[in-house]
Amino acid sequence: MSRLITFILVIGYFFTITEIFPCGYGHSQECTNTDQQYISQISVFFDIPFLLLLFLYPRKKYTPVTEEPVNIWRRFVAYHIDLFIIILITLSGLKIISLLKELLQIGGFPVRSVTESSGLISILVILAITIYLMFIIFYYHYKHLMLNKPTVGQYISGYMIDGNDQKWTISRVLARLFLSAIAMGIWPIALYAAFKNKKKHFWFDRDTNSFPVRISHPET
DSSP states (O other), X not given: OOHHHHXXXXXXXXXXXXXXXXXXXXXXXXXXXXXXXXEEHHHHHHHHHHHHXXXXXXXXXXXXXXXXXXXXXXXXXXXXXHHHHHHHHHHHHHHHHHHHHHHHHHSSOOSEEEEOOOHHHHHHHHHHHHHHHHHHHXXXXXXXXXXXXXXXXXXXXXXXXXXXXXXXXHHHHHHHXXXXXXXXXXXXXXXXXXXHSTTOOOHHHHHTTOEEEEEEOTTO
């Protein structure tokens, strides 16, 4: 699958779900003029095939090009695409869990499931979702780095992260994610430093000895 087709699929799916499921797509999305939260059953059957297509369909061959710097705008685009994919994976898992709970309770799948919680249960649910989201973020990046492959966003943007011939370990991936999260918290400073850098590297690239490199592709 080429970068262009992958990009069209991601953008097309994003606008499709916002139009088809404007109320009730997300696990915590609130409908207009109501305090109840809904989970769409139908959207699960859209999410899973889309994600399987993105991750399992073979990509076009590419070759790393270390001489050419990766512009910051490419990393900006890749970040937001990957964020959408990570949120989609997270929501899909939460919706499946919620719908299975409904199946056990009422013996069938509702078209739209209402979720209500309060007090201590709400705090525990938020904590569990946060831990689950952090795991998805870590595993998403860890798996791509271990396979020496670009993430979906990086592939569309035309680059990948090179480990500089060093083995990727859990601690190294965690360090990169943690330092990049700090950079996001102080993004004006991080961006300024990256713009000043000749190769447009962020400081967490240098600290983890892992750098973005362009990938050659027929459409670049």
